[in-house]
Amino acid sequence: MTRVAILRYPGTWSERDFQHALSLVPSVESDILWHEDARLDGYDAAVVPGGFTYGDYVRAGAIAKISPATRELRRFADAGKLVLGSCNGFQILCEAGLLPGALLRNSGLEFRCDWVHMRVESDRTPWTAGLRGAVLRMPIAHGEGCWTASDEMLADVESNGQVIFRYTDERGGATPAANPNGSLASVAGVCNEGRNVVGLMPHPERCSEALLGGTDGYRVLANLAPAMAGTAPAVYR
Amino acid sequence: LAGAASFDPVAAVFLRRCHERCRRRIPEPELMPHFTATIHVRPKGDVRDPQGEAVRGALRSLGLAVSEVRTGKEIVVTLEAADEAAAREAVRVMGNELLANPVIEDYAYELEEGVPA
Numbered sequence: 001m002t003r004v005a006i007l008r009y010p011g012t013w014s015e016r017d018f019q020h021a022l023s024l025v026p027s028v029e030s031d032i033l034w035h036e037d038a039r040l041d042g043y044d045a046a047v048v049p050g051g052f053t054y055g056d057y058v059r060a061g062a063i064a065k066i067s068p069a070t071r072e073l074r075r076f077a078d079a080g081k082l083v084l085g086s087c088n089g090f091q092i093l094c095e096a097g098l099l100p101g102a103l104l105r106n107s108g109l110e111f112r113c114d115w116v117h118m119r120v121e122s123d124r125t126p127w128t129a130g131l132r133g134a135v136l137r138m139p140i141a142h143g144e145g146c147w148t149a150s151d152e153m154l155a156d157v158e159s160n161g162q163v164i165f166r167y168t169d170e171r172g173g174a175t176p177a178a179n180p181n182g183s184l185a186s187v188a189g190v191c192n193e194g195r196n197v198v199g200l201m202p203h204p205e206r207c208s209e210a211l212l213g214g215t216d217g218y219r220v221l222a223n224l225a226p227a228m229a230g231t232a233p234a235v236y237r
Numbered sequence: 238l239a240g241a242a243s244f245d246p247v248a249a250v251f252l253r254r255c256h257e258r259c260r261r262r263i264p265e266p267e268l269m270p271h272f273t274a275t276i277h278v279r280p281k282g283d284v285r286d287p288q289g290e291a292v293r294g295a296l297r298s299l300g301l302a303v304s305e306v307r308t309g310k311e312i313v314v315t316l317e318a319a320d321e322a323a324a325r326e327a328v329r330v331m332g333n334e335l336l337a338n339p340v341i342e343d344y345a346y347e348l349e350e351g352v353p354a
Contacts, residue, residue, distance in 0.1 A: 057340055095338065102340040104280075107287050109246060148284060148341060180288070 014049035050087030061091030090199030107182025126227035138202035165189035279309035
């Protein structure tokens with residue numbers, strides 16, 4: 001069994017969706033852990049779900065990074081365990097410095113609740129093994145999803161292949177019209193240098209079964225089983 | 238209540254939570270001077286500020302020759318510290334750890350002794 005910890009902070013709202021979506025993946029079981037007493041020993045992966053932790057006060061994800069769970073997540077990530085952050089979870093991981101860059105207000109100042117397409121730029125993460133070049137369709141729901149970084153940081157992230165998802169049209173073209181929030185270089189998701197921590201603005205947990213209008217999220221989450229069984233190519237190391 | 242807690246499980250839980258809250262609380266400083274820090278957080282020069290752009294458009298529609306607007310926020314903090322140096326150090330921790338994100342924001346602050354009027 002692969003054991004996944006799903007972190008819940010005050011204002012997290014996607015933890016049950018994640019638990020349900022992960023229940024569809026064979027030989028994966030998950031627990032929802034309250035952030036203040038989250039102990040990640042014994043878990044193989046951790047998920048930081050979406051929501052509006054602490055009302056997005058100061059900046060989205062900023063107050064959550066002060067939580068003791070951040071120290072625990074850093075230790076877990078340093079040990080090479082798998083971490084996935086979606087939406088507010090992505091914002092928290094960036095604020096905590098576990099992922100590069102920061103998320104600004106959407107360039108149109110609009111909250112975007114929509115389906116988008118994104119291209120998988122790298123299969124060198126446990127979450128995207130075998131998906132390189134795939135164009136995935138996933139829902140987004142955010143007001144602060146405009147990923148940004150300094151010129152040097154962007155150059156590093158691009159040259160290290162740390163851009164994992166890029167907003168595109170349905171044919172995989174990264175056009176300005178396909179970028180829902182003005183993200184720099186159309187970035188929808190990135191990984192850390194160790195490639196075991198991945199964050200993205202879209203919601204894989206909300207498109208993991210046909211009833212919800214899409215199954216592309218499942219293609220990401222289902223990678224957990226082979227990643228843990230050691231049957232996936234360990235290319236991310 | 239402590240007596241009740243010995244046989245009432247609800248009171249016992251209540252009492253335990255009270256103790257936990259007390260333990261977590263930072264002890265009240267004794268006779269330390271108060272300082273007021275006014276902290277300004279602004280997007281870095283090269284970071285896009287869509288809110289500022291929207292405000293610029295609105296101000297121009299009032300007929301004003303506004304060429305650029307940058308928006309930020311001001312946070313006023315009253316704190317206790319042993320002296321001015323300690324207060325400055327505390328404000329730097331606030332700025333670096335929470336109030337500003339160094340990837341996208343800069344901050345500056347003014348410090349005064351006393352509480353805000």
